[in-house]
Amino acid sequence: MSPCPRIVALDVRDVRFPTSDHLDGSDAMNPEPDYSAAYVVLRTDAGDGLEGHALAFTTGRGNDVQANAIAALAPFVVGRPVAEVCGDLGGFARRLVHDPQLRWLGPEKGVIHMATGAVVNAAWDLAAKRAGKPVWRFLSDMSPAEIVAQVDFRWISDALTADEALGILSRARAGRDERIALLLDSGYPAYTTTPGWLGYSDEKLARLAREAVDDGFGHIKLKVGASLEDDVRRIRAVREAVGAGVRIAVDANQRWDVQPAIDWMRELAPYDPYWIEEPTSPDDILGHATVREALRPIKVATGEHVANRVVFKQLLQAGSIDIVQVDAARVGGINENIAILLLAAKFGVPVCPHAGGVGLCEMVQHLSMFDFVAVSATMQDRVIEYVDHLHEHFLDPVRVSRGRYAAPTAPGLSAQMHPASLAEYTYPGGPAWAGRT
């Protein structure tokens, strides 16, 4: 055991799953995704066998670009004392985000920001493993002041100050132990996107929707946006299959301009869609506000492509959205997601995370559970997305049953994959890709 253990390596791997073979995961903007992970491992010389694992998610082409960007962050990580990184994750994240040269590549958006997020999340995984706690619990056991120290308030102080954040977190101390016990006992509500991919037949869609409801889900999601006629037929089939009591969200994956979003959704309104997700560009704060105003009471949701806390801040300031869809692998890691959870709490808007892909369910469940214990202190109208893909590749996969996520108990962020899966799906050299590329 080294007297002052250091991070000695940042390993990156391009891992891709040939999911485009089937139409699982197909939507109006992503017709043929190959779900992929730019996978990062932080190794130390502590001699305790603990590593930090996390990933940036992509849909195939470009996963090499994402992996390369993560590798470019190695000089900020390798050689640093483990205790320094894990003892001040807020400072660690800020150093990455504010590098005066790298920030030109964003700032705080796109490839370089997702790379930062992956490295920051790997550091959280390592820190939580060293503490022997799952990340949701590691976060929830911090004091309000410690949590505030994780957050970069630059550019959001007009909507949320550190003092306000401290107030939100301090008020949420009441009932904390009961909420932890409740989570451990009965988990957190989920909704499922499994039935609703665009590539499925109406018959398969209706059957899967019924099965989901029978399986305990009270909320399902349908992809829309490719053909209005098809969408009307599909949502009608699903509504008939599940009855009036089940929430049916629809997701356009950014397919529309502002007015077409309104017009299209009015055709689906008779079938009582619960929310419209990504009606238009994730950058269009004003556009979402117009869509929301026009479509009430249908809710508007977005977030999986929202680049950072500054855009979320404005979506909330402008009253653009009813649902904040945090993503574990889009923004600058857990630190920035804490800022987004606090903004959502300030504005009283529920957080319903985006998940699916590969590893996103595993990671994002920790954020919702932390939100429940220590930030919003409620599960009211909150659900975590669930998609039943690719969980078998993880050491600590999500456990979803009767429409609820069980609280993870293994230490870390749950993003660590089996070595055999990494070897099999490494691109382009892994056996899964033999003869394909």
Add this chain to the structure above:
Amino acid sequence: MSPCPRIVALDVRDVRFPTSDHLDGSDAMNPEPDYSAAYVVLRTDAGDGLEGHALAFTTGRGNDVQANAIAALAPFVVGRPVAEVCGDLGGFARRLVHDPQLRWLGPEKGVIHMATGAVVNAAWDLAAKRAGKPVWRFLSDMSPAEIVAQVDFRWISDALTADEALGILSRARAGRDERIALLLDSGYPAYTTTPGWLGYSDEKLARLAREAVDDGFGHIKLKVGASLEDDVRRIRAVREAVGAGVRIAVDANQRWDVQPAIDWMRELAPYDPYWIEEPTSPDDILGHATVREALRPIKVATGEHVANRVVFKQLLQAGSIDIVQVDAARVGGINENIAILLLAAKFGVPVCPHAGGVGLCEMVQHLSMFDFVAVSATMQDRVIEYVDHLHEHFLDPVRVSRGRYAAPTAPGLSAQMHPASLAEYTYPGGPAWAGRT
């Protein structure tokens, strides 16, 4: 000569200039930039010796990430017929932007979008060289319908339709020949940032400001945002040096939150700053609107880090800015910049491009001159930024004298660098970097 010439290679090079040796280019957020180019060359088998050259600009670290992203676009380019690419640059740009897998890395922002912009701009360089025209003239000689066909109206149709764009361009046909003659005769107005870098002493600042005015500039720019006390002293020294008739813009390079931007600028207001540039996050549409409202009549400008046309659209819709600062290498290339010029014309807001860096002056002059001839049809309150750095590395460098850019006459986008410069400054292997890395 091949009967159907094709693009046979997309070459990328990581080129960096050690500009951090001096404090040229220093500002409040970029204290030590090494101006860099992720440089791209499209080669063909046409046998005519023509190549397409362009670049993405960065400030040093991460230029390898940017270059790698450009290289990842090769499969979209290599093997395509030259006539197909150069004959439908709008379609070419849309295919790159809308790739269903790569778009996950943005969408339309950051590293992948700048990579798209570099490749699209290289195609424009090639197309203009084949036509034997500088890009500004190549664009200006298109019909309104041909120009409209360059633009992707997705996500901006709520602010600008193709029909409205056609109307703007058609109205600008009147007086077109006179404006071309005027440009060729007396060029386009410039402003200079050369005096105002943060690393300069007050004495050097005042001396350079006076020299700039003596040299014919009626508009100069000063970097601010590191120290309020220093900024007050510096702008006072410059105002005293140049007198009341010269416009002094100030540039905070995103340093402030919303209220601090307002408070800080009120201290500088007595010295009559013409605009405040990048007061806060480039993503903060609502924040810029608040700053602008509070600081009238000081103008608010931004753009060099504005990710795409959707954010520019909203900055205009929300009345956030007085000045649109297009950048040649931030968005998805000339096609998206045409959309931004058209949006600015629709909202009646002047375009004053960001330039400097390496090659940005060379490229962006073409956009302003095209805007004058064919879009806004005016130079009123419009100036192109000028910085006297690194022009010696270009085959067709900008020619600025008496405060005006001369209209380029050589075919292409003016971004082609001397082979000797590319060799000298290639990172990390070039002689300029020997012993440094």
